[in-house]
Amino acid sequence: MNVKAAVKLAKEYVLDLFNEENLTNLGLEEVDFDDRAGEWIVTLGFSRPWDEPRNTLASLAQASTPHRSYKIVRIDNTTEEVKMVKNREAPSEVPF
Template identity: 60%
Template sequence: MDVKQAVVSAKKEITELFADEQLTNIGLEDVELDDQANEWRVTIGFSRPWDEPRNSFAAVAGSGVPRRSYKIVRISNTTDKALSIKNREIAN
């Protein structure tokens, strides 16, 4: 599998798993191949409806940009199957 296929697989897993959460702003954040584990680690970022500012004051007080969640999707390089999906911790 190449990097493009790994990214497509990871995005598909995220959109299917979180389908009922109305995800927006779905995008690739980073990707790497772990040769020893023979798997891809793809980080996908997205926003959920509750991540957006609730009113105009909240939008002005913050950046007005919704917060994002980041998930690391491990994809088997041989089977193209998702092995796990974990939160990616973001430093403040």
């Protein structure tokens, strides 16, 4: 399995797993290979409908940065089986 195949599988798996949650803005955040475990570690970010502001004032307060959730997906390189999906904390925002 190569990196593109691992990312594609991770995206398809997350979309299927969270099928009823209407994910948007699904995107790759990072990918790594764990040589010891023989697993791909793919981090994906996405938004959910309830992450969006519900009124104009809340929308303005958020500026243009939508809230995102992040998931780490571990995939066995040999069997191409997804071994784990877990939360990853959102990256800290750097104040300007």
